[in-house]
Amino acid sequence: MxxxxxxxxxxxxxxxxxxxxxxxxxxxxxxxxxxxxxxxxxxxxxxxxxxxxxxxxxxxxxxxxxxxxxxxxxxxxxxxGRGYGPGLAAAAHSRFDDLVGRRVAIPGELTTGNFLLRYFYRGYTPVVMPFDAIAAAIVAGEVDAGVLIHEELLNYAEQPLRRICCLGARWYEHTGLPxxxxxxxxxxxxxxxxxxxxxxxxxxxxxxxxxxxxxxxxxxxxxxxxxxxxxxxxxxxxxxxxxxxxxxxxxxxxxxxxxxxxxxxxxxxxxxxxxxxxxxxxxxxxxxxxxx
Structure with missing residues (x-):
């Protein structure tokens, strides 16, 4: 059988x-x-x-x-990721780097990107949405920033978006590990x-x-x-x-x-x-x- x-x-x-x-x-x-x-x-x-x-x-x-x-x-x-991983992005015209008081899109509560965001940042309001909707939501002003994963990581210029932080690179700086x-x-x-x-x-x-x-x-x-x-x-x-x-x-x-x-x-x-x-x-x- x-x-x-x-x-x-x-x-x-x-x-x-x-x-x-x-x-x-x-x-x-x-x-x-x-x-x-x-x-x-x-x-x-x-x-x-x-x-x-x-x-x-x-x-x-x-x-x-x-x-x-x-x-x-x-x-x-x-x-x-060896020195790369989920990325934190905002609209290209934005100037902030601190997330306090900001609405930040995440691709799910259970994701590694969400953990890294919580580990390195404080004071923001998370907004859960599908990962492939986050970039467009940032550009449309529905959220102030968002965690990008998968292919979205390579599309900053096309959106247009500004990378605040590569969370994978920051992890490596803190741990020295992939x-x-x-x-x-x-x-x-x-x-x-x-x-x-x-x-x-x-x-x-x-x-x-x-x-x-x-x-x-x-x-x-x-x-x-x-x-x-x-x-x-x-x-x-x-x-x-x-x-x-x-x-x-x-x-x-x-x-x-x-x-x-x-x-x-x-x-x-x-x-x-x-x-x-x-x-x-x-x-x-x-x-x-x-x-x-």
Whole structure:
């Protein structure tokens, strides 16, 4: 009997690039399993894990403590910023840098961008809205500023917007560590063997994308917002690399530090156990994608 498994990720080029080979059958599903794929905004995926809707799911890193009893972390699939990450933006004509008394749009209460905003700033009023509506809301004057994520990070000039702060760069200045913005997690109820097989399949899919870049990029481009292929390629290049393939030691240290700081600031209640599932030993990470 075939087992149906659900994999969920954000409708963004980097996630689509990672899953191209699995979703199109270039890489096989674990034996005895078929895979169904769901694409949804990160806040929706975060909330879905509370009900264990998906077997494998992309989530915001800061949301993992709330679901750690039910999910383990997969070493493949993390979104990691090395000196970059969510950005705080305001209208291009604005002159303020202090957020006291300002209305600031956030892409969800459960997101890593929201935690970083709360960690570094005080005295503002948060306004939750879809991540892809934040830039337009700033330009329209509906909010004074907003936290940008995903491809919106590369579109400051087109909006037009002014970057107040790169929250990922500020994190690095404070910690000296990379910022794990998002994670791939798998339901503990699947069992050790199946979780390991899924990790290997996802890892292989990501390696396939790096080996067959043009093919995977063409698939990923279906998920981009707007016609700018160079923007999509730049975004994918930031997250299609060794950090995504294997989550190296300094990224794991960054994740542990993220949870420690989140507890210290009252954003989360506890530091979760970092139960990570690595790919099989025969899988060796590839070099990062370099775009000329």
């Amino acid at each position: 075939t087992r149906q498994l659900s994999i969920a990720y954000t409708p963004d080029p980097d996630d689509a690039f990672h899953y191209h080979a699995l979703e199109t059958g270039r890489i096989a599903a674990p034996p005895g399993c078929t895979l169904g794929f769901t694409h949804a905004p990160i806040q929706v995926l975060n909330e879905s894990c509370r009900q264990q809707v998906h077997d494998v799911c992309a989530i915001s890193s800061v949301h993992y403590p709330a679901i750690s009893d039910d999910y383990v972390i997969l070493a493949s699939g993390a979104s990691v 910022l794990p913005v998002g994670l791939n997690v798998a339901r503990r109820a699947l069992g050790t063997a199946l979780i390991g097989a899924l990790e290997d399949a996802i890892h292989a899919s990501m390696r396939h994308g790096l080996d067959h870049y043009d093919e995977a990029m063409a698939f990923a481009s279906r998920f981009g917002r707007g016609p700018q292929s160079l923007v999509r390629e730049e975004f994918v290049a930031k997250f299609a690399n060794d950090d995504t393939l294997l989550m190296p030691a300094d990224v794991r240290a960054g994740l542990a530090t993220l949870y420690e700081r989140a507890v210290e600031s009252g954003f989360i209640a506890k530091v979760p156990p970092l139960d990570l599932v690595d790919p099989s030993p025969q899988d060796v990470p590839l070099a990062a994608v370099a775009l000329g």
